[in-house]
Amino acid sequence: MSGKDYSYDIPDHPIEYVEVDPMTIKFDPSAQRNLNKARAQAIAEKLVPTALGTPILSQREDALYAVDGMHRVYACQLILTGKVPVSDEVREAVRTITCEIHSGLAMANEASLFIIKNKESSKVGPNDEFRIGVLAGHPLFVDTSTVLEKHRLKVGSSSADGVRGIKGILSIVTEHGPEILDQSLTIAEDAWGRTPDTWHSVTIGGIATVISRHPDVVKPTELAQKLKRQGDPISFRSKIQVTATNNNTRADGTKGRLKAAHLAVASAWNANRRVNRIPVPNIFE
Structure with a gap:
């Protein structure tokens, strides 16, 4: 046996649900997959606000960063900047979105959180999971x-x-x-x-x-x-x-x-x- 802890366990930390302006959310590929802008645009074009779900964010010192739900967040940003035309009702509905915010996580913890959230859904391939894990330390x-x-x-x-x-x-x-x-x-x-x-x-x-x-x-x-x-x-x-x-x-x-x-x-x-x-x-x- 290796004798080393390679678990995805994340230390206890504050979690809260907050209404967030999508324009304030940033992205860091070190802790998750790369942003696929074409995929995000397709989401934006057919976005149903009530089906947006709850993106998961990490509160770092400088800003909020998307951990899970990056493409949904970016879709909202495309709508709010007018890059994807939608109805006024949809635009107003995504001016703030409910997010699950985790505070006090190191980069490796963010990577663990991302992998845990996506492991069962098969949304992340093993090669991407490996790349994310390495970049996040x-x-x-x-x-x-x-x-x-x-x-x-x-x-x-x-x-x-x-x-x-x-x-x-x-x-x-x-x-x-x-x-x-x-x-x-x-x-x-x-x-x-x-x-x-x-x-x-x-x-x-x-x-x-x-x-x-x-x-x-x-x-x-x-x-x-x-x-x-x-x-x-x-x-x-x-x-x-x-x-x-x-x-x-x-x-x-x-x-x-x-x-x-x-x-x-x-x-x-x-x-x-x-x-x-x-x-x-x-x-x-």
Whole structure:
């Protein structure tokens, strides 16, 4: 286990509901997604004030900043500046809007609040969530980014230097810590070189589980050699998929693929070995 708190918990702080002039609200992409002006204009053109909801703001020292509901707020600004023509009734209705205002939050807290509010709605993709977390200084994302930068890896790229499945990579750091991610990426590169499939999060997750659970037995250099003998990273990942689906006879999920990856890496380590063997999990238990 990492032993580090990577939760999205936010400290107790004042929250109040206040009528706010939308023109006074500012935006900071460090703590949320980038503003899509075309999307905001589409909202403004069809805005129903009673369906506006309650945007969430953070009270910083200099001004109020949108945390959630940025596009709705900007839509109101477009209406009030006359950039989107609407009826007088709609314009009057958005001169002030009810907002949920949070005070005393650090940037990392704002990012946590944004991610929490959007996590279940799937409005924010994992790559955007990662970018926001890094910019806001959230420890989980910063620690992960530091390791990826060390290995010259980019999130969201399909090149040989691109990580596939950032949610899985973040899970590795949450469960095992950044040091294990660092070791796992080194082992994968030593085994298969720098290819787009080397960095697949499920494969890296299997390596991370094995070296985390058996640090006194598994030697990274030897494990890399063992994995290399299994074939290229594509065939190794195919083996994981076949195992996870029990030869395509059952559906697989993320947990099933990770268990299968654990099995595949452990089996590779045990191959032709009489001593220093490690337990092989039963993934269908």
